[in-house]
Amino acid sequence: MSATADHAEERTNPAARLGFQPGQVVQEIGYDDDVDQELREAIEGAVEGDLVDEDYEDVADAVVLWFRDDDGDLT
Numbered sequence: 001m002s003a004t005a006d007h008a009e010e011r012t013n014p015a016a017r018l019g020f021q022p023g024q025v026v027q028e029i030g031y032d033d034d035v036d037q038e039l040r041e042a043i044e045g046a047v048e049g050d051l052v053d054e055d056y057e058d059v060a061d062a063v064v065l066w067f068r069d070d071d072g073d074l075t
Helices: 004-010 038-045
Strands: 026-030 062-065
Touching: 004 038, 026 038
Parallel strands: 026 062
Antiparallel strands: none
């Protein structure tokens, strides 16, 4: 694959643009029926596995935090 193809994938695949790699553990916090399913599926495809939920009790490589306007302050 050429460097040009890599850049093209980054523009079309949001998970690639965010740098997700196969084998990474990605924890998802704040999941509900209004999340971006396309982004979730792209991340799962990039890491070649399922996202782990809020109850995951081990080390994660990345966290996807779904935030909504009415959730209040993040801190």
